Structures are given as structure tokens and as C-alpha cells.
Amino acid sequence: MSNDTVKLTAEARTQFGKGAARKIRRDHKIPAVMYGHGAEPVHITLPGHDAMMALKNPNALLTIVLDGDEQMALAKDVQRDPIKPVIEHVDLVIVRKGEKVVVDVPVHVEGEAGPETVVTVDHATLQVEAEATNLPESVTVSVEGLEAGTQILAGAVEMPAGATLVTDAEALVVNITQQISEEALEAELAEAEAEAGIEHEESDAEAAEGAEGEAAEGAEGEAAAEADEAKAEDA
Template structure:
């Protein structure tokens, strides 16, 4: 279940792109905290500690701001597309015992039957769960399962007190028979033929065709 990460925040009074860049240069992260009808609170978070806390999905944070403490969940984390830097965080204030709706990662464990392929169709499931009791992941075992097996959202074991929000009929894991290379090549050739795709004959194939035709001509002459 989720553990609480404590972060000491500072109130933010300067805004705009220039101010945000200065905050990040100081190894801090601009953030805003809101919820329960309260006025949004603009804060800065300690860069390293916040990045470590936000490595895990649905991390529950205890934000210390002056003499006050707030429990919060990260609603949106904006990351730099190139650098390992968090640019901004939106935090939602939560209370103990309050239920929240979150996307929880699905973790597949075990090995299915030989010559099968395991495909994960849903990487997360949406749950309604207590804010202080959010699971880090949901485990789905495929150990020994045969081709043709499908695991739906409604069949995934949930922690006590959690309610599934995702459609119970949503496909989570699909196990199919492994296709041979020959069958794959034949299927690809058929699809290309239907699409009218033609490939130029390679030099090796041309030589092989010419050799076969030569042998055919020689055999006809001998006859």
C-alpha cells in the first residue's frame, strides 16, 4: 500500500516562466496545491526529495507548509521531454478516510504455457480506494495458462476496500498461441497480395530462377 512521503514546501509568491526557471535552477519544483474548496496554494517543493517521492505512481505526500500539514496526491506531473527534470506538479489535497479514484498499474507475473504469447491490453485499472490505502500495483498471475485464456478486469483480485471503476468486461490479459515464422510469412504474403504490393526479385532469387529455367530447358532438349 502507499506510504506517506514527507516534503517541506515553501510558499511561492512569484509566477511566470521566468520565475519558474529560477525555481528550477535552485533545484526546486514549482507546484500548486488545491482541493476541498480551498483556494489554490502555490508552493515550491525540494527537487531531489520530490523526484524520489514521485517515482512511484499515486504516491501519498505529506506537505509541510509553515505550521500546517496537508496530505496530497499528485494529480499531474509535468516532466521535461528530454532532461530528467520535473517542471511542475499539481497536487490534490486529500483527507484520511476519503476515497479517491486512481489508476493503478497492472503487474503480470508467472509464465504461461509453452508456445503462447501473453499480451497486456490494460496496463492500469481504475479503482476507487481510500487515499491512505492505495495499492502500488495489482498482480495478475498467468502461470501455466493455456492459449485462448482471457483475463478480464472483473477477475483481477483487488485489495480490501477497493472498488473497480474500470468496466469489469475490459480485457486485461490475452493469451494466444505462438505463430510460427512460416505461418507469419504466409500471412504477410497474403496480406501484401491483397493490398497489391509487389516486391522486386533479388539478385539471388533471379539467379535461382534462371538456373531452374536452364535446367528445365536442358531436360527438355534431352527428351
């Protein structure tokens, strides 16, 4: 749990549209909008570097300072550039001390499962409800020594103090299965390729091996034919 807030000094935004947003980003700032608790949406800009560092934690509690007034907020939506490491826009929702909010919290898997097992995480995050000023950074699931066939459901994950699970308790979080052998994997792959109609060209080694086999079969056939002829002559 974390009670720390990150303080960001914002500026009021008066120009809108794509051109204005591009100019804001060129100035190493981030366009944002802050709303909630019945207040009119407030359009602001955030300091680029400081905001990017703060938003590395998706549930960071922010203190937005605007014209000397402070407002606590959480990032509701962070729009990132698909290629460049740039935040294009942030939606901030105002929160109050003591208010409970629902957030997605990462699942952290620790420990080593039993031998020859594969650990699959089906839910990388869980929704939990907690006080805005006391949000968990993650939830921990231990797989230490667990055998194949073990399934850990959301309801079995221990919640941090003050947090309540919102995700369906029957949701599969971690699945532990038997590791497949190389032979079985190759057989499955060959079967799947056969069903898909995929044919592989023979390698030079396989072709040579096949040719040797055919030559040997031919030699055996000739020898058998000669033996039959000899028997017929003796008769």
C-alpha cells in the same frame, strides 16, 4: 497497501510565468499548485530531488509542509520534460485521512502461461477506489499454466483489501493467444505486403536460381525438339 507518507518541505511561490518557472527549475526546485476541499489554490515550490524520488510512485501519499502547517496530498498531474529527466510542474490535490479517492493502479502479471502461448496485457492499469491513506501499489494477475484462448477480465482480478474496482468489470485485462508459427507469420506478412502493393527485388541467389531453372527448361525443350525431329526422319 501503503500507509507511509513522504514529507516534502515546500515554499510559497510569489512569481509566476514561464520565466519564473525556469528560474525555479534552475534552482533545482519544482513549481507546483495545491488545491482541493474548497480551499483556494496555493502556488508552491517543491524540493527537486526529493519530489522526483517521491513521484516515482504515481500514487505516493505526500505530506506537504508549508510554513509549519502539514497537508496530505496526492499528485493529480505530473508534467515531465519530453526529453530531459525533469519534472516541469505538479498539480497536487489535498486529501484527508479516511477519504476515499480513485487512482490508476499498475497491473502486475506473474507466472508463466502454457506452452506456445502469447500473453498480451490490454489494460496496463486499473482504476480503483481506496482510502487515500491506504492505496494499493499494484494489482496482481497470475497467468500460471493458462492455455491459449483464456481471457482475464477486470472483474476477475482480485482487489487488495479495502480497494474497489472502478474500471468496467468487462474490460479485457490479459489475453492469452496461440503463438503463431514462423511459416504462418511469413505467409501473413507476404499477404499483407501483396495487399499493400509492396514488391521485393530478387536477391542474387534467387536470380541465379531462376536463371538455372530457365536454362534447364531450355535444355529439356531442345532435347524434346531433337527427339521429335528424329522420329519424323525415321517415319
